[in-house]
Amino acid sequence: MADNEPFYDVAISFAGEDRETAEMLAAGLKNRGHTVFYDFWEQGTLWGKDLFQHLDEVYQHRSRYCVIIISKHYTRRNWPRHELRSAQARGFKNSVEYVLPVRLDDTPVPGLPETIGYLDLRSMSIDRAIELLTNKIKCGQTPAVFPIDLHDLNEEERESIMAAAVFAKDIRQLPMLLSALNTDPSAQVRAGAALAIDQLRTPSAMAGLLVALGDVDWFVRSNVGWALVRLGRIALPHVQSVAENSFSSDAADMAKLVLERMKQGEWQ
Template identity: 45%
Template sequence: MRKDDYIYDIALSFAGEDRKYVEKVASELQKRNIRVFYDMFEEANLWGKNLYTYLSEIYQNKARFTVLFISKAYNEKLWTNHERVSMQARAFQESREYILPARFDSTAIPGILNTVGYIDLRNKTPDQLVDLIEKKISKDQTFLSKKWSRLTTFINPKPFIFTIKTVDTKGSPLRGCHIVLVANNATYLESHTDDKGLAHFIIRTKDSYTVLIAHSLYPSEILYNVDPKVDIKVEVQNSTTIASMTFYKSGSLPGMASSIQPLINTEGSLQLFADNIAIEGGVEQPFVFKLNKAIRLEDNEGNSLHLTFRYFKGRIALIDYSRV
């Protein structure tokens, strides 16, 4: 992004509990004529906007840097986590630092490695932090002027965030879903839902996706031809007996002593190999199977289950399973 395309030199991402400190930082930045995105300065501008979309654009594309004020409160907020994912999409796109962590405490934040340099706010006043921000921006302006004088092509397409929310049949957020997005060319992305039932993906292509959802306590869900430009919510059905899982190339089944490996032969048939596991009472392997048809497996310790392949493409499998 060219220097002139930035609306803000710095965007501030923080939890409301830390506003007293952050407001002093924002005010001092403004006094020094540094363009800062701080929500209270933008009250009229934010009024009536779709904040989910608008804030994604700010934190992903419209600021030169973002200061992420890390604290226990920050990690527990829905909106701050949405902002963080947008920042990480930007950081993923660019080969330079964009997220500038500033810590009120030692809380771990997903995607922010402990090895990333940060400012410890426990021994920094707001004015001292602003001094550092000002120096960072000054150095970056020099970097950008040199970079764009040489660069004539835009290498990477602009990524964006796609979010899937999973809920149970009562509408409660469902944590721990393993979600895989499979593109038409069989490449894939994967994520897990958090405490709010949210899984985030950084999308770089224009493909539609097949969405595979698995959970160790719930049956699987499949959605076809999903447009990642529109966030979705999925209700996962309850079951007292059926669980699900996804795996790549091979998988170890819960409660069984060994693993299975499905494949597609040269004729297009689906085949299954099972390591030290009997299929349908001992049928010779490879066992030819069909999607959505249950298979009985038994290992060398007498553990048995019914297995149903719901999806298999490019070595990615989605299965439902239940105890016999």
């Protein structure tokens, strides 16, 4: 996914049979000024994309919250199950209430704890659900923690920002992290940027990571290598190309090490 693609307040996951509910929820949130990923509004964006990869990126990295509309249809459909797995991966890594269930019936959802709080549209109006979700978004909103331009900061301040970025896992900071990885004069800052990018697990970082395989500092190259390992099969042919064609012996050697780790299945 391109770095300039949108970040959403809410991504809605639902089965096609429940589209009417999903659309009312999406429209209500949009009317209140929130950004929403709702598939019918994204048809031009989705056209021609690898939907498996794109939707994983949206539901795991590009949304503040994921609302799942649970019904007897939800667990029977492949795409909602894929979206839920991506959303659960985000919630597990960040340990926050990222997945917000909205129930239309009592269908159990594999992997979703029965104790998780939910809204029930059998006893609540859609307008009330929209109001509660709007409040949730507002309470969860925080200003951007990191400046995009690091040039006016000293090395210690830049290192501190990289350390915070590791825990924030905020995809919106990817351009700043890539810039630090490829241009910062401090090896400590570059290594921190690589570690923070590793936490994002996003293919959008691929080009910058491949360039940084040739970094002059071994620790930076090592962090970059692990980030590529955890991107998995999607990174494999690109790393193979670096291993075979790079003029930098450092880059080629690290690429070969990454390939060894990939062959051992050390991703995800």
